[in-house]
Amino acid sequence: MRVLKNLNDVKSINSKKLVFEESWLDKIDLYTNYLIYLAMAIFSLMSIFEIDPNSKNDTVGYYIFPFIILISAYAFYCKFSEKCLKEITFNIHSEDAKMRILQFGKNNNFRITKISNNLIFLNKPTNDFDFGNHEKTTLVFIKDYSILFTIIQEGVRLNFPVLFSQYFFKSKMKRILKN
Template sequence: MIYFDPYKSKTTGLEYYLIFILSVFGIYSIYKKATEKNLTEIVGSADITYNKELLMKYCAKRGFDLYRDSKKLIIYNSNHTFGFGSDNNTSRIIFFDKDKLLVTVIKDGFRANPPILFSDTLFKREIKNLFKITGSS
């Protein structure tokens, strides 16, 4: 455990903070990779077609590429040229079930599958806010 010690040398100790921060980041990365396929439930309106239309407008505005569109499933991809491989895709997978949406975000790369660290949380929060705003109007 890292704690404040007023008698320690000023030249040492930085490595302990660095190790602590890297350890927390590593544990968070492992957690995100282990739970990336879990679906998050978001409550939408009672109509599946309205939910799909609203989500398709949102994803088109954000610049996501439509990969698959079926009756109860939509997959949007966005390509990244940076990262671990030369071709990294971030897939946003949305299942529709009556008044609910089941959402997950998965990154798929050519050489490695790094975890999604923050963009999945932001995407899910934006979708929740989108349906909260349109549901209250």
């Protein structure tokens, strides 16, 4: 689990953004990720102009380079919006919602930590082949008739953004929190 030093759950709920003290390593990680995705996009964009339209071998580049640019832009966006909390509204009482979320965590083999009045951490290992104890953490903030959540990931050297898990989690939560 990534270290979220002095996580302020009340300010996080009010601002709909994670509020915690970032270390200088977190900031280096953030800018390194940005640099990697920008470099991938820029080099792919520059390579598109080097493609020879008359060569049959180079036409593959017309498909590969735009794909790399799109993936880089999407990963950049995911890292940029990683601390933003997504909201799901529902019509049940918040205590019932909390119990359903905890049951969901138990049923899906999440390691549940930090259970408080308005915050639950759901942790899951990122990779079985990894040489560390790295996890993907879902932070769930519980409000009256809604939850706010985000998913952050810890890696070996870089904390890469979560690309698609937040969409799967959101659809599962909507299903679970329906009347």
